[in-house]
Amino acid sequence: MAENKYLRWLSSQTPSIYWHDSAIVEELDEAIENGAIGQTTNPFLVAAALKAQPDFWRRVLPEIPRDVQGDARAEEWVAQITGWFAKNKLAPFYGKGKYSGYVCAQTNPCRPGDAAATLATAKHYASMAENIVAKIPATRAGLEAIEVCAAEGIGVTATLSHTVPQVLAMAEAYQRGRRKAIEKGIQPGIGIAVLMIGRLDDYLRDVMNDTQAKATEADIRMAGIAVFKRAYEIFKEKEYDCVLMPAGSRGGYHITEISGANMVMSVAPFIAKALETETDFSEKIDQPVAPAVIERLRSMPEFVKAYEPDGMKVNEFISYGAFNRTLDQYTQVGWNLLRDIVL
Numbered sequence: 001m002a003e004n005k006y007l008r009w010l011s012s013q014t015p016s017i018y019w020h021d022s023a024i025v026e027e028l029d030e031a032i033e034n035g036a037i038g039q040t041t042n043p044f045l046v047a048a049a050l051k052a053q054p055d056f057w058r059r060v061l062p063e064i065p066r067d068v069q070g071d072a073r074a075e076e077w078v079a080q081i082t083g084w085f086a087k088n089k090l091a092p093f094y095g096k097g098k099y100s101g102y103v104c105a106q107t108n109p110c111r112p113g114d115a116a117a118t119l120a121t122a123k124h125y126a127s128m129a130e131n132i133v134a135k136i137p138a139t140r141a142g143l144e145a146i147e148v149c150a151a152e153g154i155g156v157t158a159t160l161s162h163t164v165p166q167v168l169a170m171a172e173a174y175q176r177g178r179r180k181a182i183e184k185g186i187q188p189g190i191g192i193a194v195l196m197i198g199r200l201d202d203y204l205r206d207v208m209n210d211t212q213a214k215a216t217e218a219d220i221r222m223a224g225i226a227v228f229k230r231a232y233e234i235f236k237e238k239e240y241d242c243v244l245m246p247a248g249s250r251g252g253y254h255i256t257e258i259s260g261a262n263m264v265m266s267v268a269p270f271i272a273k274a275l276e277t278e279t280d281f282s283e284k285i286d287q288p289v290a291p292a293v294i295e296r297l298r299s300m301p302e303f304v305k306a307y308e309p310d311g312m313k314v315n316e317f318i319s320y321g322a323f324n325r326t327l328d329q330y331t332q333v334g335w336n337l338l339r340d341i342v343l
Helices: 005-013 025-033 043-052 054-060 071-093 115-128 140-151 164-183 197-211 217-238 269-275 291-297 301-307 314-319 321-338
Strands: 017-021 038-040 102-106 132-137 156-159 191-196 243-247 264-267
Touching: 005 017, 005 269, 017 025, 017 269, 025 071, 025 269, 038 071, 043 054, 043 071, 043 321, 054 071, 071 102, 071 115, 071 132, 071 321, 102 156, 115 132, 115 140, 132 140, 140 156, 140 164, 140 314, 156 164, 164 191, 164 217, 164 301, 164 314, 191 197, 191 217, 197 217, 197 243, 197 301, 197 321, 217 243, 217 291, 217 301, 264 269, 291 301, 314 321
Parallel strands: 017 038, 017 264, 038 102, 102 132, 132 156, 156 191, 191 243, 243 264
Antiparallel strands: none
């Protein structure tokens, strides 16, 4: 087991909470040794785990009948694998802290505009184990499902979100649902709003190159960080009962530059590896991104959409470029593969 002093420091000496981002058993075990107390998955990661370790999953999971096909089969793979992790790996941490012992299970990325289907899948996942959190797309329909889930005590994570407007809309939907749960005497589930900071950078880099914007590569590397810090300040001001989750990191700097935030951070194995050599153990969440960097990034309307709280309306979320790029990956090399896997 590789010791990761940085992640141990971050998860034990700062308000930041470490969740591991993969569905490979040995990788999660190593992350737990270094301070992880939760897990994130997505359709791509679940499909990768099934293909990497078919003999293991064949032994520990019940067989999915061959007549369960298509979306139902993909959904069942996600439910079964996250259910196994919830019961066999994360259960010892569950109940020891607000965000301890959970695993995320993503709903069907092929139907981001279908609130009813998303809600049905979220309820299916929640029935597998009480420490499963449903990952729901940050679209208008997804926000509708998030509010209902929160009202029924189901933990929720808004995913496929790359912008301040999306995470704020998620927080408001969660707050409404949470209030309804309390009024009905239901214990509210947790709420998390993902910000895919690295994936936003990827998208804005292409925008910068195509439009010949004033921004530079160094600016692009700070774009997702700037968006996260903007959202984080607003979350603190509004005192939401949910937290942000940085995800989709492209380098260790995506973690170190926001270190110390009161957040749940999703860390993939390659990012954990990059952080093994990190020596700067200091909290940087309150260090602002340079105004000159923000100004150059503002030369791109797509950055303004992501950075400004009113940069987009809810019905525009589903058409944002970074959203669609990520959705396509989750669909093509994740969910669609799960539809056909037979162990």
